[in-house]
Amino acid sequence: MDPIIPQPFGVCHVVAMPWPGRGHINPMMNFCKRLLLRDPTLIVTFVVTEEWLGFIGSDPKPYRIHFAxxxxxxxxxxxxxxxxxxxxxxxxxxxxxxxEHLLDSLSSPPPTVIISDTFVLWAVSVGTRRNIPVASFWTESAAILSLFVHSDLLAAHGHFPTEPSETKEDEVVDYIPGLSPTRLRDLPEIYHGFSHQVLISRFTPPGSFLSVSEAEMEETVGGVRESGISFLWVARGFWTHCGFNSTLEGIYSGVPMLTFPLFWDQFLNAKMIVEDWRVGMGIKSDKKTELVRRDDIKELVKRFMDGESEEVREMRRRACDLSEICRGAVAERGSSDVNIDAFLKDITKIV
Known part of the structure; x- marks a missing residue:
């Protein structure tokens, strides 16, 4: 654990408990950095496993963020x-x-508030037992959160739980607040009746996490090559599995996206990218083999990169417009600052 220089009582001490995964740790760390930008008197204890400290311990961070x-x-x-x-x-x-044992060692000053990833369910119980307020940190889209909050509506309409079937998958969910009309097949798989075990065996080969199969990779590489479009093969970019972090990065950068979702919220994110915001095109797999075909990829990439077509020009214009909205939100005195300041006001009143 990083040494914490004793601080006088009255200093706000935030304990951050992210879900132990890259897509959750990164946004939690960025949020803590934003908090310190708005209030440099805070101290933050950022909790990770020993393994994760080995991954990120040397990354640059403000001196008032300490690892435990x-x-x-x-x-x-x-x-x-x-x-x-x-x-x-x-x-x-x-x-x-x-x-909980770790919290016992944090006494100078004692924790003011726990900011915990929403999926770390036990953090609320720990905070309740110790009379420490807990703020829930949600790393996915507001649309997914609304689905969870209003899951009773899905049940009332016979859409949860359901088994996947061609007769059901095109039914439209149009009654969830904050969610545009969405086909049942575009909801996270938990609403399709799949178990986690089925999902992982279906989408994830051994030794990797949320990866495509070797056959899909061969079809993908072959299709992009045969499109005749110059490309740089990298881990991320305009081709995305639509995790929410990557989705936000693409929107902020004003980059149109080719969507290829694999898991969980990625399907709904892909639907929003392609159908709601219209800043991308979707890669579809064969219904029988669940494999993408190189010929389909070739034609889609050629269409996607055709800068002369009105369809692509309009998509790029919308991507730029959406980028401007996002940049305005995180600009000085934008909605991001306003919301963070309101949050800080709430937690500093606790001290």
């Missing part, structure tokens, strides 16, 4: 896809007690 570690009581990040349900179970059962 939990023991490696969950499967390694390097192999967790081999048993993702076991990974989730380990987080829910193995980390609560060490986290």
């Amino acid at each position: 570690t939990l023991p490696n009581l969950i499967p390694s990040e390097l192999v967790r896809a081999n048993n993702f349900t076991g990974f989730i179970h380990a987080i829910y059962t193995n980390l609560e007690e060490p986290f």
